[in-house]
């Protein structure tokens with residue numbers, strides 16, 4: 001096999017130099033996070049800091065560390081003006097002269113660190129709205145997903161892979177420890193249109209609306225013609241579940257429910273980047289009624305219901321939600 005294309009080389013020929021600088025800096029930070037995740041058991045970074053984040057969730061030591069690493073690396077890329085993270089209450093100015101802002105879930109699914117399940121970094125990049133030379137503010141981040149310039153994730157699993165789009169399809173880059181770099185390993189990733197996997201926390205079924213329960217029942221009916229029952233696969237790590245579904249096809253669902261009126265997952269740094277990527281791969285993403293990328297954000301840490309994945313399955317779920 002010829003020498004695979006490096007991520008930095010790919011970006012040079014597929015996007016502008018300012019955006020490439022942000023993405024390369026982000027990837028450098030993900031290299032450090034990958035090493036920490038892979039050695040978590042050998043150093044005192046498993047477990048919690050004893051704090052809770054802005055969501056009131058227990059902060060894992062690695063959440064905190066990952067957040068600090070990404071802020072440092074992105075500050076070093078002079079083109080990244082502002083930073084929003086699940087771990088920070090407000091937005092942070094990194095470089096007043098920067099062109100882009102980034103919303104990040106530094107380590108999604110981190111409660112899985114202790115059980116060695118796949119976890120990941122999710123990111124979404126837009127152009128700033130404030131002028132160069134100014135501090136960033138919330139309005140820079142209250143942009144619909146349709147304004148995204150780049151989005152994707154790094155998955156820390158059996159291998160470390162950065163999966164991203166800059167608006168022309170989706171490509172995956174696997175980390176090679178020997179060369180300490182990311183190489184194109186999954187060119188032109190496309191979401192299989194017909195999926196046979198559904199991913200949700202079925203333990204919450206009693207809390208779901210009847211329409212969602214009816215969709216789950218549809219997924220479990222025996223019907224050879226439509227390859228049902230589908231298989232239930234749920235890791236409890238959005239990056240892990242979506243990466244599998246991107247490759248094999250399927251739908252991931254985190255609906256609104258009696259306990260979580262707007263679902264659990266955050267719009268700006270989980271649902272928009274994953275929806276942007278999924279659409280770029282030919283899939284579909286909605287809150288059950290409207291396209292995720294058309295939702296106008298009004299709060300930094302707002303949540304949304306999400307139905308995301310193979311088009312045929314998201315269409316079917318929406319049919320049930322329309323009643």
Ligand code: P6P
Nearest residue numbers: 108109110201236237238239264
């Ligand atoms: P539940 C991890 O905490 C996370 O934010 C996502 O990665 C994951 O899909 C979801 O929450 C799991 O939530 O309620 O099923 O444990």
